[in-house]
Amino acid sequence: MTAPVPFFDRARGDLAMQDELSAVFQSVLRSGHYILGPEVEAFESECAAYLGVRHAIGVSSGTDALLVALMALGVGAGDEVVCPAYTFFATAGAIHRTGATPVFADVLPGSLNLDPASTARALTERTRAILAVHLFGGCAPMDELLAIAGGRGLPVIEDAAQAFGAERGGRRAGALGLMGCFSFFPTKNLGGFGDGGLVTTDHDELAERVRTLRAQGARKKHHHTRVGGNFRLDALQAALLRRKLPRLGALLERRREHAARYAALLGGRDLPLALPDAGAAGRTFNQYVIRLKDASLRDPLRSSLAEQGIGTEIYYPAPLHLQPCFARLGPPEGSLPVAEAAARDTLALPIFPELTGEEVARVAAAIASFFA
Structure with missing residues (x-):
């Protein structure tokens, strides 16, 4: 297994x-x-x-x-x-x-x-x-x-x-x-x-x-x-x-290497998703968050990856202005469209420094297979 x-x-x-x-x-x-x-x-x-x-x-x-x-x-x-x-x-x-x-x-x-x-x-x-x-x-x-x-x-x-x-x-x-x-x-x-x-x-x-x-x-x-x-x-x-x-400099460089690897493996496949900018100067990739162009595919993709033993996270499933404790403050739903869309269509992939190249390749292959 x-x-x-x-x-x-x-x-x-x-x-x-x-x-x-x-x-x-x-x-x-x-x-x-x-x-x-x-x-x-x-x-x-x-x-x-x-x-x-x-x-x-x-x-x-x-x-x-x-x-x-x-x-x-x-x-x-x-x-x-x-x-x-x-x-x-x-x-x-x-x-x-x-x-x-x-x-x-x-x-x-x-x-x-x-x-x-x-x-x-x-x-x-x-x-x-x-x-x-x-x-x-x-x-x-x-x-x-x-x-x-x-x-x-x-x-x-x-x-x-x-x-x-x-x-x-x-x-x-x-x-x-x-x-x-x-x-x-x-x-x-x-x-x-x-x-x-x-x-x-x-x-x-x-x-x-x-x-x-x-x-x-x-x-x-x-x-x-x-x-x-x-x-x-x-x-x-x-x-x-x-x-x-x-050791932080070396750890951050590993994160950047993983991000570049994801971009190389996923970026040229014409997949219905958007990747973070792997070339952004100074970015440290504390998280590697992709966006599904069809938000309805986010949860099925996550389930498919979980079935293959691949961990993911959702940052964040509800924007703050729609959290129950802040709802009275406003603004109402629909007023902050980018934040609301991100809550529906984002998915974070593994990116920690000690991840191996083979593991990154497995994650990318599983994503590509889901859309095949």
Whole structure:
């Protein structure tokens, strides 16, 4: 029986580092420092250097990175924050948790990133910020978004959870807007061993606010200048991630190689699907998402692949403005057509670095066979 092709398999990479990672665990155990401390400070410094920013602040998750960034900007009740309708729930959920209102804009047909024209139409007198997502490892059109925001004096926050290492115009994600927010969830480009996140900025005062907010609003124990939360990064997560960071370039290159292989195997067959742009400079392919030109074929294709032991995922089956908890906010169904179409016709294929060339070929062959 042919072995299955998993959608994602972290163990392949982790087991190759097993001895080194075990030694890291033992080192943290001996140190007695489990929350923040020297390992977190070293990891923050290394991330700041890699991303090209003045400040990188470790936090407890990607969701908390978004939340604490919004809190640092003073976003709250009565404010609006524009974000894409087609993204993971946490983008809008973090806005809502501050007391502000997420205002949903459409996405671009090609990249599925935030549409600048739709963003401009969504701005009101209550808009306090724009939250741009670098979806699937490809950077949003930041030049256009920054121009729109600059005309209104609005900050742009980058949700770069899926884009650690991605680049646009020679700069890395997280260094393009006023603040960047990253996730180290295990499936991410730089995946941790549980939850973890990072906030980046070149703004000294904002960095100080984030450091204060992540520790219950106190920089000095029991002296609280703000009302913050428990958003601290564990030392063990930082220590393990430090060992993976130097390998990131090679891991991203493997993702790009797989994307190019998919494009070569599927691109010239005149199949009724659209592929992501494998040649997009700086893209990291945290996900490899194809679009079915006939949305009714998406679920049958997924079932066919599953029958052959090939894992897939759907990112995302419902846009945020049609989620039950946000439905009262609007806009109504049909108002954001690109986001709504993407929810119906997208399918993510395996793309993790340790995937083999033979496995990529099997996935492509199974797709071609389905349409034959």
